[in-house]
């Protein structure tokens with residue numbers, strides 16, 4: 001029986017608790033850690049866990065096999081390294097860390113200690129998303145020529161009142177690092193890293209944040225294909241979409257299929273037969289028994305037991321940080337950036353954040369909100 005500690009008992013922690021509770025034959029939550037212990041106590045009693053609660057996670061590391069790291073981003077790496085050092089496997093909330101040097105340290109340590117590290121990418125565990133990506137990946141409708149991620153969200157100004165948000169050196173970045181990472185991970189899952197990126201960063205309406213609430217990027221791949229990523233926190237109704245234009249049809253998430261044929265003069269008309277083929281290829285794929293965090297936790301536990309390979313591993317988490325670092329480097333420097341970012345680059349570590357341009361100075365701070373309701377991909381696909 002694998003013993004689990006959740007570290008950080010805030011808004012996302014219940015998704016982890018509920019995930020582990022789905023697999024009572026494999027694991028048990030035996031510890032909860034939160035800086036202010038009252039939040040750990042509250043989570044403990046809400047789910048009737050009977051777990052040990054601690055304010056310093058290090059006090060319980062020796063008695064658990066798994067940690068779920070649900071703290072603000074800046075602390076992910078140091079906690080992961082402590083946990084691996086203590087012999088634990090780690091499920092790290094996104095983003096894996098705030099810099100590439102931290103990601104590399106986690107990867108090196110997990111290899112040395114032979115521990116399983118997974119980085120939360122729960123959208124990989126949503127049937128509609130996974131199956132649309134499988135269709136695009138199959139090559140059946142040709143190469144992906146152009147991909148577009150509209151990672152557009154809406155957050156009101158008070159979102160940045162939470163003390164760890166809105167600061168480059170604590171949150172690590174704005175909507176590109178903390179929201180669009182979901183779509184960026186999916187894009188990378190299909191297409192891998194581009195060879196270059198050019199980006200614009202802006203803060204359109206969040207005056208309590210140093211960071212961007214908007215970014216727009218164009219990615220160029222070695223095979224000549226391109227992708228665009230729009231990240232936004234000012235988009236009413238959050239009309240998110242990830243779309244892939246293949247040589248012989250288009251597929252999008254939320255699911256849509258399109259196919260055009262051309263007249264002699266090059267103008268298009270709908271190719272209904274091809275569109276139905278894309279729909280059929282999507283519909284014939286299986287749906288997952290467990291979705292979102294539950295699905296990722298199922299895979300993480302199975303990987304620890306040696307029954308499955310990890311679907312979202314540390315190198316996937318690192319790839320997200322590589323591309324997002326490229327986006328920030330390009331936006332800050334107003335120039336195109338070539339990937340990979342090597343270890344001699346000033347953007348490889350966190351140092352650049354100390355002199356990152358501040359769109360605004362942060363004025364308001366609250367330790368936590370009473371209302372912990374959050375929204376994620378659930379229900380969107």
Ligand SMILES: NC(=O)c1ccc[n+]([C@@H]2O[C@H](COP(=O)([O-])OP(=O)(O)OC[C@H]3O[C@@H](n4cnc5c(N)ncnc54)[C@H](O)[C@@H]3O)[C@@H](O)[C@H]2O)c1
Pocket residue numbers: 007008009010011012013033034035036039055056057070071072073075093094095120122162178368374376377
């Ligand atoms: N996968 C998703 O869809 C999703 C959604 C929301 C948040 N997140 C991620 O989850 C993480 C946490 O976000 P949140 O919204 O739950 O934040 P939160 O502020 O609600 O909760 C974080 C908690 O961690 C505690 N904490 C901070 N440092 C700690 C430490 N060293 N030891 C123990 N406890 C510590 C804080 O006291 C707080 O209770 C972030 O990385 C965020 O990006 C992921």
